[in-house]
Amino acid sequence: MPKNKYELIYQTIKDEILSGVYSAGDLLPSENEYTARFGCTRNTIRRALAMLTQEGFLLPRHGRGVQVIWQPQRSRSIFSIGGIESMKEAADRNRMPMSTRVITFEERICDKTLSEKTGFDEGSALLYVERVRKINGENVILDINYFLKSEAEGLTAEIAAKSIYQYLENERGLNITTSLRRVTAEKASRRDFRYLDMEDYDFLLVITGQVFHSGGIMFEYTQSRHRPDMVCFIESAVRRSV
Amino acid sequence: MPKNKYELIYQTIKDEILSGVYSAGDLLPSENEYTARFGCTRNTIRRALAMLTQEGFLLPRHGRGVQVIWQPQRSRSIFSIGGIESMKEAADRNRMPMSTRVITFEERICDKTLSEKTGFDEGSALLYVERVRKINGENVILDINYFLKSEAEGLTAEIAAKSIYQYLENERGLNITTSLRRVTAEKASRRDFRYLDMEDYDFLLVITGQVFHSGGIMFEYTQSRHRPDMVCFIESAVRRSV
DNA sequence: GCCGATTTGTCCGTATGTATC
DNA sequence: CGATACATACGGACAAATCGG
Numbered sequence: 306m307p308k309n310k311y312e313l314i315y316q317t318i319k320d321e322i323l324s325g326v327y328s329a330g331d332l333l334p335s336e337n338e339y340t341a342r343f344g345c346t347r348n349t350i351r352r353a354l355a356m357l358t359q360e361g362f363l364l365p366r367h368g369r370g371v372q373v374i375w376q377p378q379r380s381r382s383i384f385s386i387g388g389i390e391s392m393k394e395a396a397d398r399n400r401m402p403m404s405t406r407v408i409t410f411e412e413r414i415c416d417k418t419l420s421e422k423t424g425f426d427e428g429s430a431l432l433y434v435e436r437v438r439k440i441n442g443e444n445v446i447l448d449i450n451y452f453l454k455s456e457a458e459g460l461t462a463e464i465a466a467k468s469i470y471q472y473l474e475n476e477r478g479l480n481i482t483t484s485l486r487r488v489t490a491e492k493a494s495r496r497d498f499r500y501l502d503m504e505d506y507d508f509l510l511v512i513t514g515q516v517f518h519s520g521g522i523m524f525e526y527t528q529s530r531h532r533p534d535m536v537c538f539i540e541s542a543v544r545r546s547v
Numbered sequence: 548m549p550k551n552k553y554e555l556i557y558q559t560i561k562d563e564i565l566s567g568v569y570s571a572g573d574l575l576p577s578e579n580e581y582t583a584r585f586g587c588t589r590n591t592i593r594r595a596l597a598m599l600t601q602e603g604f605l606l607p608r609h610g611r612g613v614q615v616i617w618q619p620q621r622s623r624s625i626f627s628i629g630g631i632e633s634m635k636e637a638a639d640r641n642r643m644p645m646s647t648r649v650i651t652f653e654e655r656i657c658d659k660t661l662s663e664k665t666g667f668d669e670g671s672a673l674l675y676v677e678r679v680r681k682i683n684g685e686n687v688i689l690d691i692n693y694f695l696k697s698e699a700e701g702l703t704a705e706i707a708a709k710s711i712y713q714y715l716e717n718e719r720g721l722n723i724t725t726s727l728r729r730v731t732a733e734k735a736s737r738r739d740f741r742y743l744d745m746e747d748y749d750f751l752l753v754i755t756g757q758v759f760h761s762g763g764i765m766f767e768y769t770q771s772r773h774r775p776d777m778v779c780f781i782e783s784a785v786r787r788s789v
Numbered sequence: 790g791c792c793g794a795t796t797t798g799t800c801c802g803t804a805t806g807t808a809t810c
Numbered sequence: 811c812g813a814t815a816c817a818t819a820c821g822g823a824c825a826a827a828t829c830g831g
Contacts, residue, residue: 368827490752490775533732610808
């Protein structure tokens with residue numbers, strides 16, 4: 306349940322777009338019409354519309370109106386990398402049956418090499434977790450995570466099999482905020498072949514990232530290794546003045 | 548040269564972060580201090596800071612301040628996929644010598660298969676362009692573009708060798724606005740092997756996208772095929788309420 | 790081509806809420 | 811508890827692009 310007005314408006318309009326109230330190419334009602342409908346100022350409407358624009362749903366045009374964009378690919382998407390979303394949330398969102406198997410759950414101390422790779426301080430106590438994601442009966446994703454142990458206290462292999470984010474947010478009250486992500490393609494390792502159903506692929510789409518919580522410290526380094534036919538999306542890209 | 552106040556402030560603060568005026572973990576001056584410095588309202592400051600947050604430079608925390616985030620990966624980055632940027636712009640930004648060779652430049656009519664793949668209407672006249680990007684002496688990127696011919700009138704192979712975006716924006720007055728992008732890993736095709744220096748790789752990182760201009764119509768379908776060691780970035784990802 | 794209405798874009802000033810210290 | 815700092819929201823003004831008459 307959205308608490309803020311702009312979130313409510315954002316969700317309402319987004320639902321209307323997704324349910325097909327407007328078709329592609331249509332102009333949305335004007336901002337002034339929305340202010341009347343939602344009983345707020347243009348600023349608040351504009352904030353909600355800006356979020357939808359950022360996600361690639363809308364194309365606002367000066368003097369004309371705001372157009373809904375046709376998006377052939379969105380329907381086929383499974384995981385988006387524009388937002389932070391746990392695997393469980395993504396699977397739920399797409400109504401896909403997904404199961405998780407924890408293959409490693411152990412403590413590690415951050416050495417120099419690992420520190421340079423992950424950004425954790427040398428000597429930090431970390432939790433190392435490897436999980437295999439099975440979707441539609443196939444093992445297609447290998448997730449590798451390093452958590453800062455001091456921040457993820459109480460995390461167990463049982464919880465990791467369900468949803469770590471849900472535990473951290475609901476039980477521990479952590480607030481996941483922001484992350485940086487890097488996308489690469491990599492040759493599959495022996496470990497990838499061992500745990501994933503690679504079919505005839507010998508490479509992977511790898512998404513690496515750092516996650517910060519609202520306490521301000523980086524508490525997770527994550528790597529998600531996807532079989533290439535598991536497509537990932539950036540919801541939108543916006544051109545800045547150059 | 549930024550025309551708007553918020554762009555100027557955004558650039559100024561961004562430059563300060565990049566030049567190391569603040570180090571990682573530091574708190575930025577408060578919004579009120581910035582309003583005094585730039586002579587504007589908090590709204591305008593907040594807009595500039597929001598852009599930097601979106602790009603992953605900042606972590607604002609309620610009641611505390613705005614922290615600069617440490618980013619080990621950014622320094623090694625070449626191309627970002629959070630924004631729309633021409634290859635030439637990215638190369639310039641990173642001060643890397645890049646050259647472009649046009650290997651195909653021809654007209655095609657959109658058939659049913661192509662229409663489903665690209666989203667162009669069946670029967671549309673398209674311009675098909677293939678270009679190889681050489682960076683540091685190596686052919687590492689194969690760019691494949693379909694332009695809507697009616698919108699890219701006057702485009703020539705000579706222009707394609709320099710910068711298509713520059714031509715479209717400056718000469719034709721088109722305004723590139725928004726796009727949707729998809730990231731996959733793909734097996735290299737014979738064409739990839741033929742034109743790229745693949746070393747011992749046999750797969751590519753592929754970024755596919757649709758580009759709209761301010762006229763509201765999709766006028767470009769683009770595919771950028773990168774040798775895997777050419778890393779790409781998403782500048783940031785933000786967690787929404789779930 | 791001009792004018793006025795509409796619509797989005799930018800910016801201002803202010804008030805209040807809420808988390809942190 | 812008060813001071814500070816970010817978060818949300820209000821209301822208004824003017825600019826700039828578009829469109830119909």
